[in-house]
Amino acid sequence: MAEREQIKKSPSRRDEESVSEVEAKSESGEKLKAELDDLLDEIDDVLETNAEDFVKSYIQKGGQ
Amino acid sequence: MALPKIVGIETELGIMVRGTTEWNPVSASSLLINAYVGSEPGGLDDRSSPIAWDFIDETPGADARDFLPPEFALPPEIETHLVNAVLTNGARYYVDHAHPEISTPECRDALSIVLYDRAAELIAIDSMEQAANALPPGQEVILYKDNSDRKGNSYGTHENYLLDRSLPFGQIINGATGHFVSRQIFTGSGKVGSELPGVGANHVPYQLTQRAEHFEEEVGLETTLKRPIINTRDEPHADSQRYRRLHVIVGDANMSQVATFLKVGTSCVLFAMLEDQALERVHLLDDPVHAMHQVSHDLTLRQALPLESGGSMTALEMQFDLLAQAKDWANRFGFDAVGGDVVGEMILRRWEEVLTGLESDPESVAAQVDWVAKKRLLDGFQERHDCDWGDSRLRALDLQYHDLRPTKSLAARAGLEVIVDETDAKAARHDPPTDTRAYFRGRCLQKFAANVVAANWDSIVFDVGDDPLRRVPMLEPARGTLEHVGALIDESDTIVELLDKLGA
Numbered sequence: 225m226a227e228r229e230q231i232k233k234s235p236s237r238r239d240e241e242s243v244s245e246v247e248a249k250s251e252s253g254e255k256l257k258a259e260l261d262d263l264l265d266e267i268d269d270v271l272e273t274n275a276e277d278f279v280k281s282y283i284q285k286g287g288q
Numbered sequence: 289m290a291l292p293k294i295v296g297i298e299t300e301l302g303i304m305v306r307g308t309t310e311w312n313p314v315s316a317s318s319l320l321i322n323a324y325v326g327s328e329p330g331g332l333d334d335r336s337s338p339i340a341w342d343f344i345d346e347t348p349g350a351d352a353r354d355f356l357p358p359e360f361a362l363p364p365e366i367e368t369h370l371v372n373a374v375l376t377n378g379a380r381y382y383v384d385h386a387h388p389e390i391s392t393p394e395c396r397d398a399l400s401i402v403l404y405d406r407a408a409e410l411i412a413i414d415s416m417e418q419a420a421n422a423l424p425p426g427q428e429v430i431l432y433k434d435n436s437d438r439k440g441n442s443y444g445t446h447e448n449y450l451l452d453r454s455l456p457f458g459q460i461i462n463g464a465t466g467h468f469v470s471r472q473i474f475t476g477s478g479k480v481g482s483e484l485p486g487v488g489a490n491h492v493p494y495q496l497t498q499r500a501e502h503f504e505e506e507v508g509l510e511t512t513l514k515r516p517i518i519n520t521r522d523e524p525h526a527d528s529q530r531y532r533r534l535h536v537i538v539g540d541a542n543m544s545q546v547a548t549f550l551k552v553g554t555s556c557v558l559f560a561m562l563e564d565q566a567l568e569r570v571h572l573l574d575d576p577v578h579a580m581h582q583v584s585h586d587l588t589l590r591q592a593l594p595l596e597s598g599g600s601m602t603a604l605e606m607q608f609d610l611l612a613q614a615k616d617w618a619n620r621f622g623f624d625a626v627g628g629d630v631v632g633e634m635i636l637r638r639w640e641e642v643l644t645g646l647e648s649d650p651e652s653v654a655a656q657v658d659w660v661a662k663k664r665l666l667d668g669f670q671e672r673h674d675c676d677w678g679d680s681r682l683r684a685l686d687l688q689y690h691d692l693r694p695t696k697s698l699a700a701r702a703g704l705e706v707i708v709d710e711t712d713a714k715a716a717r718h719d720p721p722t723d724t725r726a727y728f729r730g731r732c733l734q735k736f737a738a739n740v741v742a743a744n745w746d747s748i749v750f751d752v753g754d755d756p757l758r759r760v761p762m763l764e765p766a767r768g769t770l771e772h773v774g775a776l777i778d779e780s781d782t783i784v785e786l787l788d789k790l791g792a
Contacts, residue, residue: 256654259703263668264665264672267685267701270695270698271681271685271688271698272688275679275680275681275684276680279438282302282437282438283437284437284441284443285313285385285386285441286385286386286512287386287387287442287512288511288537
């Protein structure tokens with residue numbers, strides 16, 4: 225599943241604290257940016273095509 | 289000593305049918321649940337109808353403030369005629385108002401609740417697939433794990449905590465209100481825009497939570513209108529002399545497992561501290577309802593919230609102070625009440641990491657906190673497509689974050705950290721937790737489904753053939769576990785044998 229793959233990609237920050245913090249920050253910053261770009265590509269693919277109709281038609285009766 | 293904090297989550301799901309304009313949410317929800325129950329091992333295929341919920345002990349109109357006259361508030365109605373099934377994992381799956389709702393089985397700790405919350409998502413996914421088979425070609429039922437249609441209609445994700453009846457309700461109100469207001473900084477799932485009348489998108493383009501704006505009272509019995517921060521429904525589903533079930537209605541549905549873990553874990557710790565009389569500093573807010581909206585609207589997390597005593601604190605400061613007190617409590621009392629050392633230490637560690645991250649740079653917790661994860665997508669989308677907050681694609685993105693279909697879910701793509709094993713979560717669709725009474729309920733349904741006439745949280749009714757129906761009460765939520773009854777169930781070939789062994 226997508227989530228399983230995601231967890232492998234996400235940096236396990238807490239376990240790698242031996243790396244100098246600054247280095248880790250810029251590295252993970254770049255990695256995050258690249259990941260975000262991939263993610264935005266994917267969102268462009270899967271986002272509901274008629275956004276306005278979709279948003280308008282999402283009406284829920286009240287609940288608890 | 290604090291009681292074990294046994295917990296459950298009830299999730300009302302948003303529902304939509306695609307491919308037709310002729311649908312209504314109640315029948316779509318019924319179709320969905322029936323389709324799932326019919327496909328579940330031990331479900332409809334083996335029986336003439338799904339195992340029914342037993343309403344005998346439902347009293348949602350009972351008020352924890354027993355000094356109030358009954359006419360003070362309108363009791364919620366229970367709809368007994370709609371689909372209402374009990375699953376083999378001990379969960380309840382039913383139609384509530386106009387939504388499908390899944391209540392997890394009773395769980396012993398915050399990590400177990402994350403497992404069963406994920407199992408509930410998987411059950412919802414299975415249900416959509418099964419429903420597709422029951423619908424005409426081209427039609428599809430879609431479920432959303434969110435709390436608002438962004439048009440003023442809200443539906444809940446309720447947490448339930450087992451509390452000691454002897455803890456005065458006033459202490460619960462004073463101790464919990466500030467936590468429910470301030471924990472929003474890590475429990476919020478994010479929402480584009482505002483649903484408050486007169487609050488424009490230029491004032492609140494994005495906020496931390498879906499739920500905050502739907503709260504109007506500090507304390508009360510209602511859940512569907514004039515919602516209160518502290519809900520007084522007094523329906524323990526257990527021995528009412530010993531226990532209280534605190535019904536917490538303020539939370540958002542979380543897609544992030546870490547957020548669910550912290551939402552429940554920090555609250556378990558708080559309630560254990562209250563029972564141990566270890567909450568020494570209580571910061572009473574001057575206007576809790578207003579503060580709840582303020583916190584939700586404040587992306588800087590720096591808004592000062594006026595206190596009753598004069599002075600003010602930010603939500604972050606309130607959370608850091610609660611964490612500091614929680615550490616002292618843990619040193620004195622240990623973690624038994626919240627599920628043991630492993631889970632207890634994980635709650636404190638994760639809590640501190642998330643608060644520290646939110647304080648220094650919220651983006652650093654984008655894998656743990658839903659509102660941050662969603663905002664990252666929204667900001668990235670805005671930059672890429674050069675659009676402003678009024679763009680309907682951003683509102684679509686906001687909704688689709690919560691879409692439970694694996695092919696469409698944006699939360700599933702957002703890089704959220706996973707803390708429970710997916711294989712375990714798949715098994716948890718069918719198998720109950722081993723360490724609460726849900727084990728007894730689930731195992732009986734797995735092994736003796738044909739004899740179970742009805743079940744609810746605190747009893748099961750069995751048909752044992754010629755004799756009258758036999759009701760087995762389960763008034764102790766921590767009993768009926770694998771340790772207590774596992775061997776007896778294994779050794780019994782018939783329900784009569786089991787009931788004899790139990791002395792029931």
